[in-house]
Amino acid sequence: MAEQKATNVTWHDQAVTLEDRQKLNGHKGVVVWFTGLSGCGKSSVANAVDRLLHNKGVHTFLLDGDNIRLGLNRNLSFSPEDRTENIRRIGEVAKLFSSSATVVLTAFISPYQADRDQVRALLPDGGFVECYVNASLETCESRDPKGLYKKARAGEITGFTGIDAPYEAPTNSELELDSDAKGIEELATEVVAFLETKGFLTA
Amino acid sequence: MAEQKATNVTWHDQAVTLEDRQKLNGHKGVVVWFTGLSGCGKSSVANAVDRLLHNKGVHTFLLDGDNIRLGLNRNLSFSPEDRTENIRRIGEVAKLFSSSATVVLTAFISPYQADRDQVRALLPDGGFVECYVNASLETCESRDPKGLYKKARAGEITGFTGIDAPYEAPTNSELELDSDAKGIEELATEVVAFLETKGFLTA
Numbered sequence: 001m002a003e004q005k006a007t008n009v010t011w012h013d014q015a016v017t018l019e020d021r022q023k024l025n026g027h028k029g030v031v032v033w034f035t036g037l038s039g040c041g042k043s044s045v046a047n048a049v050d051r052l053l054h055n056k057g058v059h060t061f062l063l064d065g066d067n068i069r070l071g072l073n074r075n076l077s078f079s080p081e082d083r084t085e086n087i088r089r090i091g092e093v094a095k096l097f098s099s100s101a102t103v104v105l106t107a108f109i110s111p112y113q114a115d116r117d118q119v120r121a122l123l124p125d126g127g128f129v130e131c132y133v134n135a136s137l138e139t140c141e142s143r144d145p146k147g148l149y150k151k152a153r154a155g156e157i158t159g160f161t162g163i164d165a166p167y168e169a170p171t172n173s174e175l176e177l178d179s180d181a182k183g184i185e186e187l188a189t190e191v192v193a194f195l196e197t198k199g200f201l202t203a
Numbered sequence: 204m205a206e207q208k209a210t211n212v213t214w215h216d217q218a219v220t221l222e223d224r225q226k227l228n229g230h231k232g233v234v235v236w237f238t239g240l241s242g243c244g245k246s247s248v249a250n251a252v253d254r255l256l257h258n259k260g261v262h263t264f265l266l267d268g269d270n271i272r273l274g275l276n277r278n279l280s281f282s283p284e285d286r287t288e289n290i291r292r293i294g295e296v297a298k299l300f301s302s303s304a305t306v307v308l309t310a311f312i313s314p315y316q317a318d319r320d321q322v323r324a325l326l327p328d329g330g331f332v333e334c335y336v337n338a339s340l341e342t343c344e345s346r347d348p349k350g351l352y353k354k355a356r357a358g359e360i361t362g363f364t365g366i367d368a369p370y371e372a373p374t375n376s377e378l379e380l381d382s383d384a385k386g387i388e389e390l391a392t393e394v395v396a397f398l399e400t401k402g403f404l405t406a
Contacts, residue, residue, distance in 0.1 A: 002278040005285070008351060008360060009269040015250040016257045016265070024260065047218040054219045057227065059262070061303045062219070066212040071325075072295035075205040075288075082208075085278075092275035093296055100264045100305070122274075148211060157211060 002088055021101035022203045025059045029098035030200045031123055032191065035110045035170060036133035037162045038148055039140035041179045041187070042107040045133060048188035050105055058201060061097050063090060063106045078159050084115050091119030098127060103200065111167040126198075131191065132170040135179035137162050205291055224304035225406045228262045232301035233403045234326055235394065238313045238373060239336035240365045241351055242343035244382045244390070245310040248336060251391035253308055261404060264300050266293060266309045281362050287318050294322030301330060306403065314370045329401075334394065335373040338382035340365050 022028055032049070034042040046062055053060045069076070073089055076082040087110050097104045110116050120128040140162065141149040152160035159165045170176075175194055177187045195201055225231055235252070237245040249265055256263045272279070276292055279285040290313050300307045313319055323331040343365065344352040355363035362368045373379075378397055380390045398404055 004273070004277045005280040006272040006277070008349070008354070009272045010349070011273060012246060012267055012269055014265055014267070015254045016263065020257060024257065024262065043215060051218045054223060054227065059227065059303075060219065061299070062217055063299075064215055064217070066215055069209040069212045070207070070214060071298065072292060074207045074209070077208040089275060089292070093299065095274065096264070096266075096296065097300070097303075100262075100300075102303070146211070146213070151211070 002085070018099055018101060021099075025101040026203050027058055027101065027103070028200045028203065029101045029103065030127055030129060030195065031094045031098050031104045031106065031119070032129045032131055032195070033094075033110070033116065033119065034105065034107045034131045034133050035116060035173075036179070037135065037137060037140045037167055038109060038160075039143045039145055040133045040135040041177075041184060042109075042133045044184045045177065045179075045187045045191065046105040046107040048184050049191045052188055052192050053103055053195075053201075056201070058103055059101065060103045060105060063094060063097075063104065063108075065108045068093075068108075078165075084112065087112075087115040087119060091122050094119065095122050098123065103195070109161050109167070111161045111165065113168045113170065116170070129175060129194070129198075130170050130173040131175040131177065132173040133177050133179050133187075134169070139180050205288070221302055221304060224302075228304040229406050230261055230304065230306070231403045231406065232304045232306065233330055233332060233398065234297045234301050234307045234309065234322070235332045235334055235398070236297075236313070236319065236322065237308065237310045237334045237336050238319060238376075239382070240338060240340060240343045240370055241312060241363075242346045242348055243336040243338040244380075244387060245312075245336050247387045248380065248382075248390045248394065249308040249310040251387050252394045255391055255395050256306055256398075256404075259404070261306055262304065263306045263308060266297060266300075266307065266311075268311045271296075271311075281368075287315065290315070290318040290322060294325050297322065298325050301326065306398070312364050312370070314364045314368065316371045316373065319373070332378060332397070332401075333373055333376040334378040334380065335376040336380050336382050336390075337372070342383050
């Protein structure tokens with residue numbers, strides 16, 4: 001847990017409440033946290049879910065690994081402590097979006113269970129849906145959409161998850177998607193069905 | 204400008220575009236950046252604007268100084284460099300919300316012009332509305348809603364804006380609100396009228 005540095009700060013309730021925002025949007029806020037190896041299909045599934053939900057009139061937002069590293073987290077590296085701070089900040093941003101009654105989709109490798117658990121702890125009970133996009137290293141490496149595995153195998157990138165940095169697979173996630181066997185649209189449909197079943201898509 | 208640390212990251216376009224989100228919400232995204240001394244009425248005006256816009260069915264979000272310092276920016280102090288990083292991160296978060304076709308209201312002292320200008324530079328042309336909530340130090344100190352001026356005068360808080368830390372008043376803001384002379388609701392109405400006139404409240 002990051003140390004609280006600023007003192008003389010107090011929480012302020014706001015005029016427009018979460019309930020007000022849920023009513024306007026017609027649904028609840030929730031964070032669907034996609035995790036998995038590079039190339040497992042996190043971003044593709046998240047984008048497909050985004051499209052399906054948007055077409056239903058659901059207010060969504062997608063937080064994507066690289067885009068955040070080019071903006072909010074541009075001052076963070078891939079060192080273990082910076083990866084932790086990376087996920088901490090994203091968790092806080094996801095919480096803000098969720099508290100605006102938005103369905104937040106996040107696509108980050110997020111290799112450490114402790115970091116994912118810390119995000120879970122930030123959110124209300126049930127408001128964090130850990131979604132393990134499970135593809136074998138062989139599958140991911142054969143896809144290698146960004147050519148990064150090739151670079152990592154050649155030693156041009158170090159600290160690469162799955163090669164010379166660990167990936168701690170979720171053991172107790174709300175959802176596990178079989179990305180070795182199924183296609184993007186099928187997996188996205190599973191996620192939307194889960195959200196519907198759990199009541200997130202109504203106010 | 205914060206240094207870009209992560210390499211091997213590239214921007215990804217998303218399946219659901221800003222235009223899609225504007226169409227769903229029925230209006231554009233914009234950042235209304237309230238700046239001014241502690242006690243000038245930033246949070247009160249921002250909350251009143253939030254309520255007025257919400258009642259019109261506008262999708263809004265309010266980023267408030269203390270709340271952010273208890274979450275995303277809990278690991279930042281009030282040192283000059285941490286204040287700069289504080290505003291940089293908030294600017295990036297405001298940009299994310301704005302890119303979801305949300306009207307973002309931010310209430311931060313944000314005393315340095317260079318920091319505010321950096322946020323402006325992050326956003327599309329016209330997408331940053333600097334709103335100077337202008338109240339004299341005398342007014343703010345007489346209100347002293349959190350008792351912080353009293354503590355600062357007693358030396359119990361150091362680096363307090365307006366007392367022993369500078370406030371650089373905007374010289375070229377889109378909006379200037381006279382918080383010495385006018386009440387919260389009147390000022391909030393001015394802000395909403397500005398947004399309407401500029402076309403932000405239609406898609």
